[in-house]
Amino acid sequence: MTEQVRGTPSHYSTITYRSTLSPCAARKMGKIHRSGPPRRLLTREYLHVNVNERYLEMMNFEELNEKTRGYMLTEFEAEEASGNPYRGERLSAAGRAAFPDLMRQAIQTGNEQSLRSALMKSAYWNPTETYVRDGIARTRNINLHQAVEQLSLSEFNTWYVRGLTKRLMDEGVRSCQAYRGETPKWEPGECAAHEGQIFSVEDIYKGHRVKYWPKPGNPDALSIPFTPGCHHTIRRVE
Numbered sequence: 001m002t003e004q005v006r007g008t009p010s011h012y013s014t015i016t017y018r019s020t021l022s023p024c025a026a027r028k029m030g031k032i033h034r035s036g037p038p039r040r041l042l043t044r045e046y047l048h049v050n051v052n053e054r055y056l057e058m059m060n061f062e063e064l065n066e067k068t069r070g071y072m073l074t075e076f077e078a079e080e081a082s083g084n085p086y087r088g089e090r091l092s093a094a095g096r097a098a099f100p101d102l103m104r105q106a107i108q109t110g111n112e113q114s115l116r117s118a119l120m121k122s123a124y125w126n127p128t129e130t131y132v133r134d135g136i137a138r139t140r141n142i143n144l145h146q147a148v149e150q151l152s153l154s155e156f157n158t159w160y161v162r163g164l165t166k167r168l169m170d171e172g173v174r175s176c177q178a179y180r181g182e183t184p185k186w187e188p189g190e191c192a193a194h195e196g197q198i199f200s201v202e203d204i205y206k207g208h209r210v211k212y213w214p215k216p217g218n219p220d221a222l223s224i225p226f227t228p229g230c231h232h233t234i235r236r237v238e
């Protein structure tokens, strides 16, 4: 097991990352700060944190045991056999080819940290990506550590949530609770609203990837993790 090493808290003390929500949605949630800096600046701060911060963290998956891993693997193999499995968009051809076995190994005997270690090869990642700003397509470099961190956390958590919800349904458990598997150094603004929320197990099971996959997805749907960078996972509610 990799030793847990926390980031330097002081690095974050001057940074306020508020939200990637639209102003309208943020206002509804009471999260808009009218006197704050413009959103573009917040986005830069957010990128700054991710590009410069290298840290290890460990999620607390309360029921990551043999039984849950079995459910995770069954669910994973079903998506792999679907003909259209999700692949991280920043993965290179080599990364896409390697990913299924690496994910399989993490599900069977590892966790998000072992997946991160396995994915930490520059050959697995595209060097650049395109994005659109102000209506213009631009290119930027992909930061290896940021890309690995995001995909390993979100994919392992995605399969944990999928597998555990299936298990809970089989056990007749109807409700689950969202909790932070790890105290994040930063998190999307909407995450604060999800802490401790109770959901239908079946809703979360069916919400698997529907926000973003298959494309274009449904942004209004409920999926856990809620968004990239989200450290929320679920626990059973008896």
Ligand SMILES: [Zn+2]
Binding pocket: 187, 190, 191, 192, 194, 226, 227, 229, 230, 231, 232
């Ligand atoms: Zn979250």
